[in-house]
Amino acid sequence: MLKIYNYEGGLETVMMDEASLKTSGLTCPNCGSGKIKIIRGEISSTGSVQECSCCICQHGFIVSTCLTKKKQDDESMQDEVVMDAMKALLTRRSIRRFKSDKIKNSDIRDILEAGMNAPSAGNEQPWHFIVIDDPFILKEIPSFHKHAEMLKEAPLAILVCGDMDLVKHGDMWIQDCSAATENILLAIHSKHLGGVWLGVYPREDRVNGLKNLLKLPDNIVPFSLVAAGYPAERKTYKSRYDESRVHYNKW
Numbered sequence: 001m002l003k004i005y006n007y008e009g010g011l012e013t014v015m016m017d018e019a020s021l022k023t024s025g026l027t028c029p030n031c032g033s034g035k036i037k038i039i040r041g042e043i044s045s046t047g048s049v050q051e052c053s054c055c056i057c058q059h060g061f062i063v064s065t066c067l068t069k070k071k072q073d074d075e076s077m078q079d080e081v082v083m084d085a086m087k088a089l090l091t092r093r094s095i096r097r098f099k100s101d102k103i104k105n106s107d108i109r110d111i112l113e114a115g116m117n118a119p120s121a122g123n124e125q126p127w128h129f130i131v132i133d134d135p136f137i138l139k140e141i142p143s144f145h146k147h148a149e150m151l152k153e154a155p156l157a158i159l160v161c162g163d164m165d166l167v168k169h170g171d172m173w174i175q176d177c178s179a180a181t182e183n184i185l186l187a188i189h190s191k192h193l194g195g196v197w198l199g200v201y202p203r204e205d206r207v208n209g210l211k212n213l214l215k216l217p218d219n220i221v222p223f224s225l226v227a228a229g230y231p232a233e234r235k236t237y238k239s240r241y242d243e244s245r246v247h248y249n250k251w
C-alpha cells in the first residue's frame, strides 16, 4: 500500500492499493512494491516517472511515504501532527490568506519555544516576542506597513523584537532575530498552520509605527512580524536547489 501526502497548505491523502499498483505496472525502486508517477500533486499513469523515494519528491509538490518500507500503518500516518524537520523546511511557503479560527494556546506556546530555541551569537538570546491577537491592533498595522494587508484577516501575529539591553555582540542581534523568525515559521508550518514573514527592521516607518502602536520601551526594536493562522489558501512548492549557487572551497 502506498500513501501519498500532499502538503499544499494542508494534508491530503491519496491511497493506491496493491492491485491498482500492479495494474499500473509501476514498481517502487526502494521496496519494490510500487513505483509512482507524480505530476503536480496527482498520481498519474502517464508522464515522466519521478521517484517514490520515501521522502520528498525531487521536484517538489509531493511528500510520499512508502508504507511497506516504513512499516507505518494508515492511522499513524493520518494522525501525523507535526512534520519532520526536512519535510517542514522544504515544503514551507508563505501563506497570506487565513481562516478566522484561533490557534490553540498550546500551539502558540510551541511556536514561541521554537523561536526561543534558535541559535544566537554567544547564546545572547536578545529577543522578546509579542503575541498579537487583538483584531483592532492587527487591523491597524497595514496603515503603516503596506505589505501587511493580510493582518486584516489573520487571527494572530507574532512580533519578534530585539532587546538592545541584552545585546552583547553588536549587530549580530539581527541574525539572531532572523533565526528566531525562521524557526517560528517552520514551527507554524510543521503544525499544518500557515504563516508569512513581514519585514519590519530596518524600515523606519514600520519600526516607528509598531513602537507607537504597541508602546514599546526605547530598548526594544521591532524586528519582524509573523502573521499566522489556519491556511485559507493552498500553495505548491518545489525545490529551489540550484547547483550554480554552490561553490566548493573557492569561488
Ligand SMILES: Cc1cc2nc3c(=O)[nH]c(=O)nc-3n(C[C@H](O)[C@H](O)[C@H](O)COP(=O)(O)O)c2cc1C
Binding pocket: 092, 093, 094, 095, 096, 147, 148, 196, 197, 198, 199, 200
Ligand atoms: C526579510 C523578509 C521580509 C518579508 N516581508 C514581507 C512582507 O512585508 N509582506 C509579505 O507579504 N511577505 C514578505 N516576505 C515573504 C516573502 O515575500 C517570501 O518569503 C518570498 O516571496 C518567498 O516565498 P515563500 O516564502 O513562499 O517561499 C518577507 C520575507 C522576508 C525574508
